[in-house]
Amino acid sequence: MGFSEDAAIAAIREELGAAGCLRIDLGIGDDAALWQPSRSDRGAVSTDAFVDGVHFRRSTTALDRIGMRAMNASLSDLAAMGARPRLATVAIGVPAEFTLDDIRLLYRGIAKVATALQFAVAGGDCTASPVLSLAVTVLGEVRPSHAKCRSGARIGDTIAVTGALGASAAGLRALGDPQLLEGPLRCSALDAYELARARIPEGRWLARSAHVRAMMDCSDGLGRDCARMAQRSGLGILLEQIPVAPEMAALARATGENAEELALAAGEDYELIVAIATPAFAHLQRRFHKRFGGTLVAVGHCDAQAGVRWRRSGATIPVDRCGWDHFEVGEMR
Amino acid sequence: MGFSEDAAIAAIREELGAAGCLRIDLGIGDDAALWQPSRSDRGAVSTDAFVDGVHFRRSTTALDRIGMRAMNASLSDLAAMGARPRLATVAIGVPAEFTLDDIRLLYRGIAKVATALQFAVAGGDCTASPVLSLAVTVLGEVRPSHAKCRSGARIGDTIAVTGALGASAAGLRALGDPQLLEGPLRCSALDAYELARARIPEGRWLARSAHVRAMMDCSDGLGRDCARMAQRSGLGILLEQIPVAPEMAALARATGENAEELALAAGEDYELIVAIATPAFAHLQRRFHKRFGGTLVAVGHCDAQAGVRWRRSGATIPVDRCGWDHFEVGEMR
Numbered sequence: 128m129g130f131s132e133d134a135a136i137a138a139i140r141e142e143l144g145a146a147g148c149l150r151i152d153l154g155i156g157d158d159a160a161l162w163q164p165s166r167s168d169r170g171a172v173s174t175d176a177f178v179d180g181v182h183f184r185r186s187t188t189a190l191d192r193i194g195m196r197a198m199n200a201s202l203s204d205l206a207a208m209g210a211r212p213r214l215a216t217v218a219i220g221v222p223a224e225f226t227l228d229d230i231r232l233l234y235r236g237i238a239k240v241a242t243a244l245q246f247a248v249a250g251g252d253c254t255a256s257p258v259l260s261l262a263v264t265v266l267g268e269v270r271p272s273h274a275k276c277r278s279g280a281r282i283g284d285t286i287a288v289t290g291a292l293g294a295s296a297a298g299l300r301a302l303g304d305p306q307l308l309e310g311p312l313r314c315s316a317l318d319a320y321e322l323a324r325a326r327i328p329e330g331r332w333l334a335r336s337a338h339v340r341a342m343m344d345c346s347d348g349l350g351r352d353c354a355r356m357a358q359r360s361g362l363g364i365l366l367e368q369i370p371v372a373p374e375m376a377a378l379a380r381a382t383g384e385n386a387e388e389l390a391l392a393a394g395e396d397y398e399l400i401v402a403i404a405t406p407a408f409a410h411l412q413r414r415f416h417k418r419f420g421g422t423l424v425a426v427g428h429c430d431a432q433a434g435v436r437w438r439r440s441g442a443t444i445p446v447d448r449c450g451w452d453h454f455e456v457g458e459m460r
Numbered sequence: 461m462g463f464s465e466d467a468a469i470a471a472i473r474e475e476l477g478a479a480g481c482l483r484i485d486l487g488i489g490d491d492a493a494l495w496q497p498s499r500s501d502r503g504a505v506s507t508d509a510f511v512d513g514v515h516f517r518r519s520t521t522a523l524d525r526i527g528m529r530a531m532n533a534s535l536s537d538l539a540a541m542g543a544r545p546r547l548a549t550v551a552i553g554v555p556a557e558f559t560l561d562d563i564r565l566l567y568r569g570i571a572k573v574a575t576a577l578q579f580a581v582a583g584g585d586c587t588a589s590p591v592l593s594l595a596v597t598v599l600g601e602v603r604p605s606h607a608k609c610r611s612g613a614r615i616g617d618t619i620a621v622t623g624a625l626g627a628s629a630a631g632l633r634a635l636g637d638p639q640l641l642e643g644p645l646r647c648s649a650l651d652a653y654e655l656a657r658a659r660i661p662e663g664r665w666l667a668r669s670a671h672v673r674a675m676m677d678c679s680d681g682l683g684r685d686c687a688r689m690a691q692r693s694g695l696g697i698l699l700e701q702i703p704v705a706p707e708m709a710a711l712a713r714a715t716g717e718n719a720e721e722l723a724l725a726a727g728e729d730y731e732l733i734v735a736i737a738t739p740a741f742a743h744l745q746r747r748f749h750k751r752f753g754g755t756l757v758a759v760g761h762c763d764a765q766a767g768v769r770w771r772r773s774g775a776t777i778p779v780d781r782c783g784w785d786h787f788e789v790g791e792m793r
Binding site for chain 1: 466485486489490491492493494495496497498499501502503504505506507508509510511513514515536537538540541543547549550551552553582583584585587588589590591593595597598599600602604607609610611676677688692
């Protein structure tokens with residue numbers, strides 16, 4: 128690397144532009160960033176790390192899209208709490224062959240997401256590393272009465288998702304196999320993987336309803352994430368319907384796999400998983416459709432049995448070990 | 461790695477114990493952590509990344525000390541603003557051979573620092589990575605009137621540091637060469653490197669004084685960091701005295717190098733660099749000594765010339781390119 132840390136920081140500040148100081152008192156360039164917290168809200172914070180070869184592949188995804196993807200994946204945790212983003216910090220580890228232009232392109236994607244949602248990228252770090260890695264911390268704010276945890280679901284609640292599942296996972300598979308999907312479906316699958324959008328407006332809207340009792344984002348697959356909600360809420364979840372994205376349905380047709388099974392295990396769409404008081408579901412669903420155009424899809428119910436089960440062609444089978452685990456796989460899949 | 465992400469998170473929660481939930485509403489295990497910000501304070505946030513082979517060497521430093529070091533290095537940025545830590549998040553990337561016990565040991569060090577300063581480790585991420593890496597985000601709070609930036613120094617101000625420099629750098633050199641230092645000085649040098657403490661109480665105390673006009677931490681060497689303060693404050697700094705830690709003095713005697721030159725370039729002691737209104741310096745120095753035992757050492761003055769210069773045996777020489785730059789060196793030195 129033929130550049131200094133100070134040169135990297137100067138390039139980053141330039142690339143961030145207004146996104147470097149949106150709604151904060153002091154941004155990049157001092158020891159810490161300063162902002163004035165909202166007086167009536169709770170602070171919400173989440174950190175996610177992204178490593179080349181584990182969470183993305185630099186060889187197949189452009190750097191600006193890698194930046195956008197890392198931001199959206201991190202913001203998805205705020206969406207799941209019903210919080211609005213206030214600022215983010217980004218630590219990047221860059222390999223030896225990285226240039227200042229590469230850093231600029233990466234931050235162009237990061238700045239795009241921050242500008243769209245009107246929050247600041249207020250700080251970070253830039254260091255040498257054997258592989259490209261990003262650690263993103265997002266800081267948000269949410270009214271105490273609106274904040275939704277994973278632990279609030281009750282027996283009888285309807286479990287719903289904010290949209291069909293599997294488009295992002297289909298995109299990831301398609302990236303690795305140029306023959307797998309064709310035409311517009313291939314494009315939309317790749318976009319779903321690279322540009323998957325954190326459901327910030329949807330999360331804030333849902334969080335305002337007292338009928339929404341628990342919320343989390345679907346980042347590791349519906350099966351796995353429902354198991355986490357069930358465990359934290361001390362109940363079980365019976366899945367009755369898996370909404371499959373058209374991209375994943377087309378992929379399953381092409382490979383002869385089961386589309387619902389793939390969608391159940393598919394991560395990183397960033398749809399929200401929501402536990403809703405069943406009597407209020409239909410009304411909330413109508414209002415959601417009116418507000419966002421998309422559909423809140425009921426996928427199952429909370430019950431008193433253990434774990435997550437899937438009712439499928441008459442039989443009920445336990446759902447375990449679906450979805451992603453970067454540890455066990457050891458590499459991206 | 462024979463363990464899942466959920467197993468890693470469970471081990472981390474157990475190791476953190478009380479440090480996982482100190483003074484916050486919701487900690488590790490949900491999508492985001494929640495806390496109630498102080499109503500009268502500004503929030504302060506800083507992120508630092510640490511990579512094996514760049515910022516530390518796993519082969520020579522125990523994992524709990526790596527955890528402590530990463531926390532203190534990150535907290536040092538809050539100390540420099542005069543902020544008190546409120547919570548931290550830690551993203552770790554762990555190599556294939558890492559065990560759950562390794563994760564526990566790393567977090568034992570992290571928890572020790574958090575417990576001592578009474579703040580929560582409220583979240584994070586744990587992912588596979590080719591090398592051990594940590595990204596630490598610290599979140600603090602500081603009264604708006606107390607927050608100190610790098611940009612507040614004025615011409616005529618005294619530049620002081622909170623202690624002698626170079627012990628940590630001497631420890632790093634000694635780690636790489638078992639012959640370099642002996643006996644108690646070797647031990648104290650290694651401890652200075654591995655256990656260098658963020659000056660949180662000192663920073664908060666100094667920040668309360670209106671005579672303290674600018675503050676930053678000495679993480680990349682006095683020469684380099686003074687250049688940053690000078691640049692941000694739009695003035696120059698003349699260094700007149702470099703306080704050398706006994707460990708660095710002994711090392712210089714052993715190698716025949718110049719102790720002051722080494723101390724000027726030595727990073728990661730986490731002493732604070734402070735610009736103080738000169739008429740108030742002597743009084744502040746006495747009060748500092750009474751409060752902390754240590755000495756606030758005057759190292760120079762702000763003036764109207766360009767850059768940082770060092771007056772040394774009668775001659776005045778420009779100080780540039782001293783200290784660390786992980787980019788240009790490409791590996792730890």
